[in-house]
Amino acid sequence: MRTWEARMTDSTTILHEGGPLDDIDRSILAVLKSDGRISNAALADAVGIAPSTAHVRLKSLQERRVVTGFLTSIDQRALGLPLQAIVGVTLRPGARQESITRFSEEVRGLPQVLQVFFLGGADDFIVHIAVADSSAVREFVVEHLSAQPSVASTRTSLVFDYHRNGVAASFQ
Missing domain, CATH: 1.10.10.10 (Winged helix-like DNA-binding domain superfamily/Winged helix DNA-binding domain)
Incomplete structure (x- = not known):
């Protein structure tokens, strides 16, 4: 180093x-x-x-990789996606490494997803999404998360306000 x-x-x-x-x-x-x-x-x-x-x-x-990039901040409302939600996801026990990798790869590619966090704690993942309305939140959770065999449970919270102090680089 x-x-x-x-x-x-x-x-x-x-x-x-x-x-x-x-x-x-x-x-x-x-x-x-x-x-x-x-x-x-x-x-x-x-x-x-x-x-x-x-x-x-x-x-x-x-x-030195202190500055890792320059990002563009996009107002999701201007794209017709005024509702943001944070979804906590817990995976089922068994074959964890395979489930973690597969889940992460599949979810990252979904157009509604802004950020994905892999965690240690009560939730295995936090998924940050932007969608048009509450029906789209429900549809996302049911079709893209709960429908996956590796998902045991989800918890959804709506985002009322958002402030970002900075952008962290990926850990990978």
Whole structure:
């Protein structure tokens, strides 16, 4: 595993293998968290560094896999999918690894699914969906989840409001 360190030379910071994130890296991440499409010049200005330093720093954060991508946030309501729900799924005991893998692969590909979380705890999975209405929630749960032989039970909660502080990278 590679690590990085910052070394100061004159007024330029050079990153190389060896150390943790510094205050400039954290400032860059804070700005990117609120606007992932910000221009390099605006990023540099917001952080108080030269554009060339901002470019080098961002490239380093990407190479170190601290920044793993830039995502587009889509308002599901604009797509005619104003209702979101969180569905807890518990699988039946027996042949667990096979059931877990199969369930995860099948559910991830469904168009209603926004996110899938594999958990340790009461639920095996949490499935976050966006649909047109409550009938579509019921249809999704009955046809795509409960109909699977590996599913023992589901619990559905409707989402009234949603706030995201950030986007986590996949654990895989």
